[in-house]
Each structure stands twice: as structure tokens, then as C-alpha cells.
Amino acid sequence: MSCNHHPAVESLLQHASGKTSGLQHLMIRLHCKVCDHCDKVVTEFESLGGETLESLSDTPLQVGAFQALMKRIQSNADVTEVDSNRSDYAHLIEKILGREGKADKLNWHWRTKRFAEIPLPTEDKGFDAKLIYFKKGMKVPRHTHRDKEYTLVLSGAFSDDSGEYKRGDYVYKTSHDEHSPVATSDCICLAVTTQPLKFTGTFGPVLNWFLN
Numbered sequence: 001m002s003c004n005h006h007p008a009v010e011s012l013l014q015h016a017s018g019k020t021s022g023l024q025h026l027m028i029r030l031h032c033k034v035c036d037h038c039d040k041v042v043t044e045f046e047s048l049g050g051e052t053l054e055s056l057s058d059t060p061l062q063v064g065a066f067q068a069l070m071k072r073i074q075s076n077a078d079v080t081e082v083d084s085n086r087s088d089y090a091h092l093i094e095k096i097l098g099r100e101g102k103a104d105k106l107n108w109h110w111r112t113k114r115f116a117e118i119p120l121p122t123e124d125k126g127f128d129a130k131l132i133y134f135k136k137g138m139k140v141p142r143h144t145h146r147d148k149e150y151t152l153v154l155s156g157a158f159s160d161d162s163g164e165y166k167r168g169d170y171v172y173k174t175s176h177d178e179h180s181p182v183a184t185s186d187c188i189c190l191a192v193t194t195q196p197l198k199f200t201g202t203f204g205p206v207l208n209w210f211l212n
């Protein structure tokens, strides 16, 4: 199966080089479980030695560059191993994505009748991680992002002005993106942000005060 929304190629390259942080690593690894396309790209980068490719990415190609690249790949045979330690919630998230987990049994903090969240512990400084659950038809008030927001759809689907996002889709939004997502079926996502959301609709000022 493949997905419609993918991490940037640079992120896949960083992932293949073992340079992504814990949360980013988790999100890309889980996306690749569902997305054959990105899984293949990561495997190809890994077999080429992603670290070597990344270090060469700013260098213009010159005569003999391919031979130089191969030499560097051979000398870097011990490319950084990706940390395979998983915390408990990583295991739980994987089960939900794999349709084995029973999300209804989790200890959700219900904010409204149709919207719940579970804050997740993270050691990634500057990142905030949550599992979020929107019931079908739930519309998140219009907001923008003070910085970056990464979302991985674990089950169900939601849509916004840019399209529909389904199981496995990886969505990246920045301060340039303003949207109002709506759950098109009961939807569970892993959401990682670097700053709280900034609500922009009529009730924006109240929501910013209340929710952040």
C-alpha cells in the first residue's frame, strides 16, 4: 500500500543516515510501514550510505565524483545504526497503526464530546507530542502554526483545504499554513509540534487562552 502524503526526501535521507530525533525517527519509521514508496527510498539510501550522500549533497558533481562517492561509501561501511529502543507508547502507536490496538481502551482526556488527546512523554527538547482522537465530523477550529507541526495518521482520516489524509499519511505544516481540519471518519493521529497552535477564527483569542 502507498500513501498520498510523504516526508520530504531530505527527511528520508536524514532518517536513512540515522540522524533523525526520537519522534521524527518514530514517525518516519511508522510511515514507511504503510508507504511502500518511502520504504523503498529509505532502503536505497541505506544501501548507498545515506550519511555519505548527505555530506555530498551541497557539492557540485565533478569528474570522478562517482568514484569519490564510492570510496567514501566503502570507508563509511559502519553507517550509524538507527536506535531501535522503543518506549512503551511507540509500541502502542504501532499497534494502532497496525489495526491491532484498541484505541477506545486508552485513557483519553476528553476535551469536548468529539475531541480527545493523550499527552506523550518525549525526550526531544522543544517538541510536544500527543495522540489525538477526533470523532467523525469533528472540526478543529481554524488555526495556523507558530512553528512546525508534524502529523501521522494512525487510523481513520481527516481533510483540510489541501486534501484528505488517511492511515499512514505524513503531514507537515508550518507557520505559512492555515487550516481547519475535519475528521471524515473517526480519526487517531500522532501530532508533534514545536510551538502551540495559534487559533485564528472568531473565537481565536479565547481558544488560544483556553487551550494553550
Ligand SMILES: [Zn+2]
Residues within 6 Å of the ligand: 003, 005, 006, 007, 031, 035, 037, 038, 039
Ligand atoms: Zn511515503
